[in-house]
Amino acid sequence: MEYNGTVYRPPIEAQSFLVPITEGCTHNTCTFCNMYQGIPFRMLSLEEVEEYLAQAQGAGASACHAAERVYFVGADPFALSAENLLRRIELVKRYLPKAETFTMYARVDNVARKSDQDLRALKDAGVDDLYIGVESALDDVLLYLGKGYMSGETFEQCERLNQVGILHCDLLMLGAAGKGRGIESARAAADLENAVKPHKILMTTMTAYVGTKLDNDIAAGVFVPAGETENLREERELVACLDLPGREFWAAHPLDVVPLRGILGPDTQDMLDDLDYAIEMIDETAVNRVARRGSM
Numbered sequence: 001m002e003y004n005g006t007v008y009r010p011p012i013e014a015q016s017f018l019v020p021i022t023e024g025c026t027h028n029t030c031t032f033c034n035m036y037q038g039i040p041f042r043m044l045s046l047e048e049v050e051e052y053l054a055q056a057q058g059a060g061a062s063a064c065h066a067a068e069r070v071y072f073v074g075a076d077p078f079a080l081s082a083e084n085l086l087r088r089i090e091l092v093k094r095y096l097p098k099a100e101t102f103t104m105y106a107r108v109d110n111v112a113r114k115s116d117q118d119l120r121a122l123k124d125a126g127v128d129d130l131y132i133g134v135e136s137a138l139d140d141v142l143l144y145l146g147k148g149y150m151s152g153e154t155f156e157q158c159e160r161l162n163q164v165g166i167l168h169c170d171l172l173m174l175g176a177a178g179k180g181r182g183i184e185s186a187r188a189a190a191d192l193e194n195a196v197k198p199h200k201i202l203m204t205t206m207t208a209y210v211g212t213k214l215d216n217d218i219a220a221g222v223f224v225p226a227g228e229t230e231n232l233r234e235e236r237e238l239v240a241c242l243d244l245p246g247r248e249f250w251a252a253h254p255l256d257v258v259p260l261r262g263i264l265g266p267d268t269q270d271m272l273d274d275l276d277y278a279i280e281m282i283d284e285t286a287v288n289r290v291a292r293r294g295s296m
């Protein structure tokens with residue numbers, strides 16, 4: 001099977017069985033993102049998915065037989081209709097008989113386009129742990145980022161997922177509000193996350209990738225990025241304000257300067273101590289976030 005584009009997945013899905021079902025991103029206009037530039041969104045046909053599964057089975061029948069958790073590859077495979085997702089889940093279960101959980105990236109508007117009945121059917125089929133690009137809880141920041149939805153819509157759609165019991169893992173971006181707004185951003189994000197109660201929170205740190213509007217805006221002085229110390233102070237404020245005991249906080253992405261992972265509540269103080277130490281010790285000149293990067 002030919003696959004057009006790079007395969008991205010959350011680092012914490014490293015042990016999952018990857019199954020591509022879409023290419024590209026339905027939105028593809030976020031200010032900071034170059035992951036799917038030039039890749040039109042496309043749903044892979046059932047025949048293509050089956051060809052992939054048959055090849056995977058040929059390469060490792062025991063891995064297919066043992067796989068319990070499947071990660072659907074693509075920027076936002078949850079854009080597919082419930083019917084199309086259910087068909088692909090049914091197909092995967094024929095090749096991976098123990099597969100129980102189907103996880104993937106989902107945009108807030110992907111959720112909004114599904115009825116409660118659709119969501120319930122997907123939950124019953126095993127859909128769980130949807131990765132939602134929340135990024136920020138500040139509407140002017142979301143507007144600049146070009147996410148295509150506001151924080152109120154994030155709240156509403158995460159609540160709908162909660163009501164049907166589909167867990168969601170929310171991605172937030174440190175530094176998204178720019179220089180001087182880290183604490184404001186952290187407090188708004190904590191308020192939103194405390195309300196929508198994600199299963200996990202995953203952090204990345206804003207980075208300027210070549211070819212993005214963000215990169216051009218930084219070069220032109222239109223957007224002034226926060227320095228690493230401010231990003232870490234933002235993260236510290238967020239961790240301190242989160243009231244989500246027992247939920248996982250994961251900030252160990254290659255883009256995060258201080259790798260942090262723990263369970264909120266029991267590990268909160270340790271994470272705050274690590275951040276305090278880093279804030280005291282960091283040499284901003286050694287970590288140049290504004291440096292242009294080719295890709296994620």
Ligand code: SF4
Pocket residue numbers: 025026027028029030033034035036075107133147
């Ligand atoms: S950040 Fe996500 S939604 Fe935005 S363009 Fe990139 S892949 Fe698409």
